[in-house]
Amino acid sequence: MSGILDGKRILITGVLMESSIAFHAAKLAQEQGAEILLTAYPRPTLTQRIAKKLPRPVKVIELDVTNDEHLGRLEEAVSEELGGLDGIVHSIAFAPQDALGGNFLNTSFESVATAMHVSAFSLKSLTMACLPLMQNGGSVVGLTFDARYAWPQYDWMGPAKAALEATNRYMARDLGKQNIRCNLVAAGPIGSMAAKSIPGFEELASVWGHRSPLEWEMTDPEPAARAMVALLSDWFPKTTGEIVHVDGGLHAIGA
Incomplete structure (x- = not known):
């Protein structure tokens, strides 16, 4: 039985733990017929260990998306492994601790700039580094956390995700002529390593317990x-610039 990604070559970032959304995307992509390549930073060995739990062996390459040297050699590294690309998964976000946890009004611009660079600008820089490999078009998919609202404890990651969402729309505008689609998935809260790094995450996530129309499993x-x-x-050949909510429907509920 063929899968919906048969013959696709996908670069996947953000596989840190078995609880990572990116890990499950990698697992499903392999099960659906894709050939994948993982990137990792700052500890590729951690990702290599987790990658052993995937259905098939996969190579892991080091990639710091804020490092121009790393981005500059990405095309060659991916080409050696896959020959080209049909898709990119962007699952990268980071904010220094002083940009989270209720410190919004006191966060330094240096920390804000780091959050924006890693969490938003990297969608563009990663895609552009891979663009020569996507000669036949393809799909770029990133992860967001609904940036229309001010969430408890989330602080500067909120504006960073808003910037990510805007970046996605502009990329959809500029890459459509090359038949490259750019979309985001707005996921509800998941108890991943990234989530646990947010002080007070449990308070934020508790909203889902009483407002989500569908039962939500963190x-x-x-x-x-x-x-x-x-x-x-x-299966989404003409969808671009979109944000697909996978949050149990909470985004549609006012109170």
């Missing part, structure tokens, strides 16, 4: 991963 990253894989496939 321990289940697969629904968001399924949406990412679907957007990587040819």
Whole structure:
């Protein structure tokens, strides 16, 4: 039985733990027929260990998306492994501790700039580094956390995600002529390593317990991963600049 990603070559960032949405996207992508390559930073050995739990062996390459040297050699490294690309998964976000946890009004611009560079600008820089490999078009899929609202404790990651969402729209505008689609999945809260680095994350996530129309499982990253894989496939051939919410429907509920 063929999968929806048969013959696709996908670069996947952000596989840190088995609880990562990116890990489940990688697993589903392989199960659906894709050939994948993982990137990791700052500890590629951690990702290599987690990658052993995937259905098939996969290579891991080091990539710091804020490092121009790393980005400059990415095309050659990916080409050696896959020959070209049909899709990119952007699952990268970071903010220094003083940019989170209720310190919004006191955060330095240096920390804000780091959050913006890693979490938003990297969607553009990663895609442009891979653009020569996407001769036949393709799909770029990133992860966001609904940036229309001010969330408890989330602080400068909120504006960083808003910048990510705007970046996605402008990339959709400029890359459409090359048949490259750019979309985001807005996932509900998942108890991943990234989430646990946010002080007071439990308070933020507790909203889902009483407002989400569908029962929300913080321990289940697969629904968001399924949406990412679907957007990587040819089943959304004319969808770009979109944000697909996989949050149990909470985004649609006012109170």
